[in-house]
Amino acid sequence: MSELDIELVCVTKSFGAISVVRDIDLQIPKGEFVSILGPSGCGKTTTLNMIAGFNQPSRGDIRIRGRSQVNVPPEGRNIGLVFQNYALFPHMTVAENVAFGLKMKRTPKIEIASIVQSSLRSVHLEQLADRYPKELSGGQQQRVALARALAPRPSVLLLDEPLSNLDLKLRESMRGELKDIQRELNMTFVYVTHDQEEAMAMSDRIVVMSNGVIAQQGKPEALYRHPVSTFVADFIGRSNIISVERMVKRSGGCEVLVTGSEITLRAAVAPAQATPQYGVIRLEDVLVLGDTPLAAQDNLNVLEGRLDRVTNLGASLELSIQISSGLSLYAAIRSAEVGILPATGKPIRLGIDPSAVTLLNE
Numbered sequence: 028m029s030e031l032d033i034e035l036v037c038v039t040k041s042f043g044a045i046s047v048v049r050d051i052d053l054q055i056p057k058g059e060f061v062s063i064l065g066p067s068g069c070g071k072t073t074t075l076n077m078i079a080g081f082n083q084p085s086r087g088d089i090r091i092r093g094r095s096q097v098n099v100p101p102e103g104r105n106i107g108l109v110f111q112n113y114a115l116f117p118h119m120t121v122a123e124n125v126a127f128g129l130k131m132k133r134t135p136k137i138e139i140a141s142i143v144q145s146s147l148r149s150v151h152l153e154q155l156a157d158r159y160p161k162e163l164s165g166g167q168q169q170r171v172a173l174a175r176a177l178a179p180r181p182s183v184l185l186l187d188e189p190l191s192n193l194d195l196k197l198r199e200s201m202r203g204e205l206k207d208i209q210r211e212l213n214m215t216f217v218y219v220t221h222d223q224e225e226a227m228a229m230s231d232r233i234v235v236m237s238n239g240v241i242a243q244q245g246k247p248e249a250l251y252r253h254p255v256s257t258f259v260a261d262f263i264g265r266s267n268i269i270s271v272e273r274m275v276k277r278s279g280g281c282e283v284l285v286t287g288s289e290i291t292l293r294a295a296v297a298p299a300q301a302t303p304q305y306g307v308i309r310l311e312d313v314l315v316l317g318d319t320p321l322a323a324q325d326n327l328n329v330l331e332g333r334l335d336r337v338t339n340l341g342a343s344l345e346l347s348i349q350i351s352s353g354l355s356l357y358a359a360i361r362s363a364e365v366g367i368l369p370a371t372g373k374p375i376r377l378g379i380d381p382s383a384v385t386l387l388n389e
């Protein structure tokens with residue numbers, strides 16, 4: 028088993044009578060890139076602050092490399108921090124900013140110089156060591172903040188929405204850089220974000236939070252393919268969420284009735300207990316059956332509808348299709364496939380593989 032860097036054991040945090048984080052259990056192995064993902068106010072920063080030591084759990088324990096941190100102050104935890112407002116010291120050069128934490132730790136001068144240099148090299152800023160923060164772009168400033176956090180060689184880096192002040196292009200390129208740095212240093216990263224794409228792009232594991240609790244955790248692809256609730260299905264990627272009832276088990280899966288319609292959907296996997304409430308279908312799993320040979324449609328759920336709207340998103344097209352009064356669906360196809368579409372307002376046939384229908388109880 029790999030060594031655990033951070034462990035949260037049944038951690039609860041209350042402010043007054045309100046518990047904003049409840050019974051969180053989390054185990055983070057050394058060298059893992061973990062994202063804590065969830066909507067505003069779900070408790071992400073509160074959780075991160077408890078790991079950093081800025082606030083104490085009301086109940087439960089936080090362990091770093093097996094040791095309880097209850098009485099350990101933030102500066103004793105060997106943790107680096109990068110926040111949204113990176114707050115560089117304006118009157119210090121880039122190099123002085125990066126050296127700051129090392130001076131505080133009374134690191135010998137000669138060592139400081141070489142650590143500053145290697146930290147700046149790891150974020151590709153060695154050329155800008157003598158500049159002042161106001162002479163840097165937003166992305167460069169954020170990289171200085173990263174170098175400053177890395178310089179004291181923390182065992183763990185906590186990052187709270189570090190890219191949210193940057194424009195989209197820069198944010199996307201910084202994702203790759205952060206992931207590279209993390210991998211190169213083999214450092215544990217705990218990354219807070221409300222941006223599911225960011226979490227999907229960088230993480231070894233994603234912890235989805237909702238309302239102070241963990242809704243689901245796992246590898247990005249597992250959360251995407253097998254969400255346990257409509258909350259997760261809706262938060263990660265794009266889904267059709269359909270209200271269903273009356274499940275009938277069949278060989279090789281089951282059939283459900285779409286609520287308020289006479290449409291039945293086959294699903295390859297029947298839920299173990301109870302009758303499911305929802306069917307979840309990813310947009311890209313709703314196929315447009317243009318000239319698809321009938322034989323190839325055999326195993327699909329085939330639905331007839333009317334193409335209501337086509338939204339051009341550049342690389343893909345998003346379709347809105349009215350199936351019946353009780354059911355409308357979204358689909359996504361590649362822009363190159365535009366040729367298979369009828370005109371808007373015209374009939375369209377859709378196919379959905381039963382294995383793409385996920386049935387959920389909540």
Ligand SMILES: Nc1ncnc2c1ncn2[C@@H]1O[C@H](COP(=O)(O)OP(=O)(O)OP(=O)(O)O)[C@@H](O)[C@H]1O
Nearest residue numbers: 042047065066067068069070071072073074220221
């Ligand atoms: N010191 C505090 N006193 C009282 N309530 C607090 C305090 N700090 C946070 N909260 C509340 O706890 C809840 C979780 O806050 P937190 O900052 O952890 O959310 P978040 O997931 O980081 O949200 P965001 O994405 O907006 O940053 C919120 O409802 C917030 O108002």
Ligand SMILES: [Mg+2]
Nearest residue numbers: 071072073187
């Ligand atoms: Mg926050």
